[in-house]
Amino acid sequence: IWNKHKVQKFNTADEFQERFISHVEWTLARSLYNCDDLAAYQATSQSVRDNLVIDWNKTQQRQTARDPKRVYYLSLEFLMGRALDNALINMRTDTDVRDVGDTDETLTKGNTSREMIKNAMNELGFKLEDILDEEPDAALGNGGLGRLAACFVDSMATGNYPAWGYGLRYQYGIFAQKIINGYQVETPDYWLNFTNPWEIERAEIQVPINFYGYVDRGQNEKSTLEPSDWIGGERVLAVPYDMPIPGFKTSTVNNLRLWSAKPTTEFDFKKFNNGDYKNSVEEQQRAESITAVLYPNDNFLQGKELRLKQQYFWCAASLHDIVRRFKKGKRAWSEFPDAIAIQINDTHPTLAIVELQRILVDLEKLDWHEAWKIVTSTFAFTNHTVMQEALEKWPISLLGRLLPRHLEIIYDINWFFLQDVEKKFPHDMDLLSRVSVIEESSQERQVRMAYLAIIGSHKVNGVAELHSDLIKTTIFKDFVKIYGSNKFTNVTNGITPRRWLKQANPKLAQLISETINDPEDNYLLDMSKLTQLSKYAEDEKFQKKWNDVKQFNKQRLADLIKKLNNGVDIIERDHIRNTLFDIQVKRIHEYKRQQMNIFGVIHRYLTMKELLQSGASIEEVVKKYPRKVSIFGGKSAPGYYMAKLIIKLINSVADVVNNDKEIQDLLKVYFIPDYNVSKAEIITPASDLSEHISTAGTEASGTSNMKFVMNGGLIIGTVDGANVEITREIGEDNIFLFGNLAENVDELRYKHQFHNEGVPASLAKVLDAMQNGAFSPQNHSEFMPLIDSIKSHGDYYLVSDDFEAYISTQELVDQVYHKDKKEWLKKSILSVANIGFFSSDRCIEEYADTIWNAEPVKPE
Numbered sequence: 001i002w003n004k005h006k007v008q009k010f011n012t013a014d015e016f017q018e019r020f021i022s023h024v025e026w027t028l029a030r031s032l033y034n035c036d037d038l039a040a041y042q043a044t045s046q047s048v049r050d051n052l053v054i055d056w057n058k059t060q061q062r063q064t065a066r067d068p069k070r071v072y073y074l075s076l077e078f079l080m081g082r083a084l085d086n087a088l089i090n091m092r093t094d095t096d097v098r099d100v101g102d103t104d105e106t107l108t109k110g111n112t113s114r115e116m117i118k119n120a121m122n123e124l125g126f127k128l129e130d131i132l133d134e135e136p137d138a139a140l141g142n143g144g145l146g147r148l149a150a151c152f153v154d155s156m157a158t159g160n161y162p163a164w165g166y167g168l169r170y171q172y173g174i175f176a177q178k179i180i181n182g183y184q185v186e187t188p189d190y191w192l193n194f195t196n197p198w199e200i201e202r203a204e205i206q207v208p209i210n211f212y213g214y215v216d217r218g219q220n221e222k223s224t225l226e227p228s229d230w231i232g233g234e235r236v237l238a239v240p241y242d243m244p245i246p247g248f249k250t251s252t253v254n255n256l257r258l259w260s261a262k263p264t265t266e267f268d269f270k271k272f273n274n275g276d277y278k279n280s281v282e283e284q285q286r287a288e289s290i291t292a293v294l295y296p297n298d299n300f301l302q303g304k305e306l307r308l309k310q311q312y313f314w315c316a317a318s319l320h321d322i323v324r325r326f327k328k329g330k331r332a333w334s335e336f337p338d339a340i341a342i343q344i345n346d347t348h349p350t351l352a353i354v355e356l357q358r359i360l361v362d363l364e365k366l367d368w369h370e371a372w373k374i375v376t377s378t379f380a381f382t383n384h385t386v387m388q389e390a391l392e393k394w395p396i397s398l399l400g401r402l403l404p405r406h407l408e409i410i411y412d413i414n415w416f417f418l419q420d421v422e423k424k425f426p427h428d429m430d431l432l433s434r435v436s437v438i439e440e441s442s443q444e445r446q447v448r449m450a451y452l453a454i455i456g457s458h459k460v461n462g463v464a465e466l467h468s469d470l471i472k473t474t475i476f477k478d479f480v481k482i483y484g485s486n487k488f489t490n491v492t493n494g495i496t497p498r499r500w501l502k503q504a505n506p507k508l509a510q511l512i513s514e515t516i517n518d519p520e521d522n523y524l525l526d527m528s529k530l531t532q533l534s535k536y537a538e539d540e541k542f543q544k545k546w547n548d549v550k551q552f553n554k555q556r557l558a559d560l561i562k563k564l565n566n567g568v569d570i571i572e573r574d575h576i577r578n579t580l581f582d583i584q585v586k587r588i589h590e591y592k593r594q595q596m597n598i599f600g601v602i603h604r605y606l607t608m609k610e611l612l613q614s615g616a617s618i619e620e621v622v623k624k625y626p627r628k629v630s631i632f633g634g635k636s637a638p639g640y641y642m643a644k645l646i647i648k649l650i651n652s653v654a655d656v657v658n659n660d661k662e663i664q665d666l667l668k669v670y671f672i673p674d675y676n677v678s679k680a681e682i683i684t685p686a687s688d689l690s691e692h693i694s695t696a697g698t699e700a701s702g703t704s705n706m707k708f709v710m711n712g713g714l715i716i717g718t719v720d721g722a723n724v725e726i727t728r729e730i731g732e733d734n735i736f737l738f739g740n741l742a743e744n745v746d747e748l749r750y751k752h753q754f755h756n757e758g759v760p761a762s763l764a765k766v767l768d769a770m771q772n773g774a775f776s777p778q779n780h781s782e783f784m785p786l787i788d789s790i791k792s793h794g795d796y797y798l799v800s801d802d803f804e805a806y807i808s809t810q811e812l813v814d815q816v817y818h819k820d821k822k823e824w825l826k827k828s829i830l831s832v833a834n835i836g837f838f839s840s841d842r843c844i845e846e847y848a849d850t851i852w853n854a855e856p857v858k859p860e
């Protein structure tokens, strides 16, 4: 009977329309007469989701039947952006996709379901672009780390890996940024306001999670290594919400499982004494607060109790789920690592290591050492930063109160680890205290989560070659000595070309598929096919087409900016073509050096003014400084004073420069408010030049550098993170590198600390203007902290050391762009041709081969 009534996908435009209408009428209880764009978005999403759910179910059944090694990617952040357009590109229908009016002959032209639905929507009276625009971003992440997790789940599904993501379903994602009088103002991100068609609540699954309480080992004082009872003092329930993750050109649909906290309805009276009862009731009511909000810090640790609660809540729920699934297979515990690989995205999920040890020892009664072997063979750890202020440390007092049994387990893990170290390096007390999981030196004893993560994992990886080398020689040096260097490896980051090329830049995608004669878009699965573009790099006809695509995308960005700028154009339409779009969009952080960029803009402005004042004509000025617009975007952590001041400086400079009649249209500055994934999809394809100018050694990888190059933009950058490998792939002629090397940073910082070197004249000119109130006429000292950080506080990010090289490299950029457009286009084409390495598909394959030992499960 089940088979007779089998649910079916829509396969044609006609069937889609039928499905759409039934969702409008039944799911939304509306009629076509009051179906606005929002309702149409929801009905479209519901319809597409129906198709995905069918494949989701099949994928899960297939994976259960074949019982392959499973991969779990634990990340506190998944910066997904919008789902609908991506689903339309990835979705598979059962039969060949058929456009409205398609004949059998036209079918083979490689239509995607997106084209079909676009036309079907048109017939219903809707524009697909408007419908897509109704979707709020799923902004459950801060920046690079969260977006990487989103690219990874896309690539894991595309590669048919039996892989789930585990995260938290925050009610509020990263805050929305408003710019008011030049200042960042944070407002809440109400992304779930109109219900979320992309999530499936599994209300029937409720995992109880305990906090606080005490450990009970009975009367006769057993060892902490033996099974112990943790009597939790507070209990909340974890309820999963599943998001289908469709692969591209495959019917594999994987799962992203996000946990939500809700209060328990039952109380275990025995476990509460009367005095605790009232408190615990209040705590119950606060249960939901655990998954209320994403912490908005990027590369900065804030040691808040609620953050630690989030981490444990999510680790415990995910592990419970993973272990439950494993137990269904009735295999021996020793086979756990053959069945399961768990990747932890930075140290945020490190408690999962401790929790698995607790499950095995306390609940499953395994011997400590047997358990620990299983744990360490299961986990692998990715480090994403060397920034000291981002390395997680939790006070013993907090950990011991919130998770008393886990603290005991951490002590025991550390005890055995230190014994091993002592055996290998006898009597080296310094080494022991340096590598101990417990940091004793600070006034509060702290647990060093990164060390715990290393000790509990079989592999540790960095995210770009330079970064992986750096962690081996700096922050984790002692551990290389202890474990040998094979435990430490590199997997250079990547990005998904479906979202960041096909979806963000349909015009370029089309030009590519035409040019390399790949109407089915197979190059999106095998990016080495892009090398075929090289032979057109100097072909003038092709260069023109290439340039036209860029112009189209620049116009699209100019339209967005106009909309954000109250309908006022920043750049005149006629000038877009010969204006260089120079873009830096990413989280605002001193190490990323947006301040150096805006100082460069100020320098350019002041020099242009000098030229004009000394009687130069506009034509002469243009010769040296051709038209340019400097575009910025990015959020600052709400409590990060210096980053917020940088935003204000950018906006203040924009005010002065954009309103200076003398400068005309030669230089413009614009800060795009509320930079997010869906804006990035408009911004990235529009760059002529983008900036990746972190102090060498500070940016672990960067991923927007890859996105910009994949979209035909050139980059100006320091020798940092993945810029190094991008250079290697695309060739050093095709990138504008400058600045000091990572190996010299320590020495330069030392120099600043002990000798006042002063700043180069070019920078002094900029800082003087700022100090004289050129950009803050009401308050001359407004930007003093930025000036002081360079002149008086040691210039930690080495702006003064790199500034002159930065300025002269920018001048080189201008010359190539304006004097030798053909050369520029050649560089752009060659860059795209050779960017294939940075597909996240390659990256996931490397994780699967070298860390997870996992194989794809291909449909049929």
Ligand code: 26M
Residues within 6 Å of the ligand: 142, 143, 144, 145, 146, 148, 295, 296, 297, 298, 299, 300, 301, 302, 307, 384, 385, 390, 392, 463, 493, 699, 700, 701, 702, 703, 721
């Ligand atoms: C930690 C504690 C409390 C609250 C927040 C955090 C925290 C959140 C995000 C710490 C670090 C976070 O992200 C770090 C990050 O995004 N790193 C970036 O990772 C990218 C992907 O590997 C790299 O490309 C970037 O270079 C790196 O900065």
